[in-house]
Amino acid sequence: MLRGVLLDLDNTLVDQRAATAEALHRWLPSLGVPCTPELLVLWDEVAERHFKAWRERRVTFREQRRGRLREFLPRVRIPYAEGELDAIFADYLIAYESSWRAFPDVDQALAAIAAAGLRTAVLTNGSTEQQHQKLARTGLTGRLGPVFTVEDVGTSKPDPAAFLSACARWGLPPASVLSVGDRHDLDVLPARRAGLLAVHLDRHDGGPHDEPHRIRSLAELPLDW
Structure with missing residues (x-):
């Protein structure tokens, strides 16, 4: 589940x-x-x-x-x-x-995730300091769960160990976690190798188009796994 x-x-x-x-x-x-x-x-x-x-x-x-x-x-x-x-x-x-902006579909997606009774976390290849600054400037601080960075988990995507470490720190088994990201090579394939579910957020329709779990907006995020 x-x-x-x-x-x-x-x-x-x-x-x-x-x-x-x-x-x-x-x-x-x-x-x-x-x-x-x-x-x-x-x-x-x-x-x-x-x-x-x-x-x-x-x-x-x-x-x-x-x-x-x-x-x-x-x-x-x-x-x-x-x-x-x-x-x-x-x-x-x-x-x-000064140019950092959250996507307009983020509010709706976070509301839908919360309504489904699911937890959120962030796994990013960025630095801890800059990524927390980014969340603060875009109004997302406090609206998400833990933020895991390269400096936190000790490795970066696409290493499946990054996903496993994030799940372990979060206290959730990988099979119960859905990875969502814009990079098929970083956020989808290695997440699946680590045992997570995964969805490719393909905002610019770049493919791969044979990916069975591909969405164009966070408004389409499937939460009924």
Whole structure:
């Protein structure tokens, strides 16, 4: 019997994709660079590489930010000194944090989960400090159960151990937990390998389209397992 819903955070509860685009549209012109679709893609590619290094504990959280800029700034022909990297990233961060918004379907979904008598928790690959800030700024603090981060569970998605650790800390058997997230490779497949139920939240219809438990909105979240 289903007892809990384990939610991803970025691009599931909070529109991280839109926040990044909005931040870049504000930040890059301040550096004298027009924001283009190509630069949005480049930033995402660079960020993912360096964020992955942090998730794997190869660099610190601050160093992955510096690493992003060391790779990105030369690509857009912005000169910098090594000692300026933290200040440059801080300017981006101001724009990024002010752009955090919860998706409009979150309220309805949380109400439906509560009405079904189910518990909620969050499992995120982000840092503890930043993800709690994100929840606070978007008005979600206190509306969800425990928040499990990479720093809490000791590993990151797609390692099935991340899901098992979250369930153990939550006090629920994996078979009674439904994982919900936007990444099929991070939130669905490894959750199932860990013994959880799983639903793919495919907001942008990116597939895979043969996934039997695929929804386009949290309003479609199935709770009758």
